[in-house]
Amino acid sequence: MTEQPSLSLLSRLWLAFLCFWRVLASRPFAQAVLPLSESYDAGKLVSGAPPPAALPPAPPPKAAPAPVLPPEREHASALALLSMLQREGRLVDFLQENVAAFSDAEVGAAARIVHEGCRKVVKQYLTLEPVLPQSEGASVTVPPGFDAHRIRLTGNVAGQPPHAGALKHHGWVTTEVKFPSVSPALDSRVLAPAEVELA
Template structure:
């Protein structure tokens, strides 16, 4: 990372980027280790500066539970999920397409269809629930013995808790996975067959 402060990324780039990061995380142990370091609070270069200590937590942000670092990767589930996202949402077609020449309205129309297909896959094969049950922007209290994998404290944190702050995002967690069992891995890397009209 450079010393230049990073700019915030909008929702749609985060939405589509998350899929690429998921498979990069699952397929690259070194990358996963770097993600774990950042998730555990290790500072980036531009963040390495003294913090002012106050008595309260100003902001609370809750995030998904981070997957443990993997010594080896089972690709079957990742390839199966990519197949489903291509089949129902044409996601691979979209991310492989160069969209620089398209207008915002065209990209937005395509994103609407992809969003519908992705939502179908997620709802059909995963049960997802918020990490925190309170509504966004509400005041919440975090116990001193909170799970840092489920809750990330933002702002200036001091003391051992409990902490009080504003819930910025409730987070997401998978409570059940309903992917079909992979009985044969032959051809699993083919996300979509080539189509030939004769």
């Protein structure tokens, strides 16, 4: 039998402290230690006592829950995109304006400016492709097992696919996103700063 290395008093105190708390916290650990403690007599194993059962492994430490971000931090990328659409196309100004009082010509002129700026932002930060490559109005066949997120059926929907129909809108899918990272130092809720012209 190999002789066990001797432990210093400090090591034994530390081991006793650890075992004390594990016995209190873990029923399987306490049940595994009980036969070991009963098999000792004045610091030596009683002859013929069965070897103690292997101690169960310590439970893995619980992962700390992810911090809950405030909505403006969680959705910072979306707010940054809206800010860019405002900066380049005045989209927020256009949507916040009550256009009922303006003529169609005035609304059309404003929409042209909004369209040009917003299109610039979309082309710069997003790569878009049609979901279906056919032209609108073309005849298409929707196969069995189609992805309902990519193709929406309208009109007289009955029976099981394949379905034949006319393409009303080819849809859009984003194939690449190139948003810049948003600095935590910036308040992403501010879509456009107030502008003050000094005299």
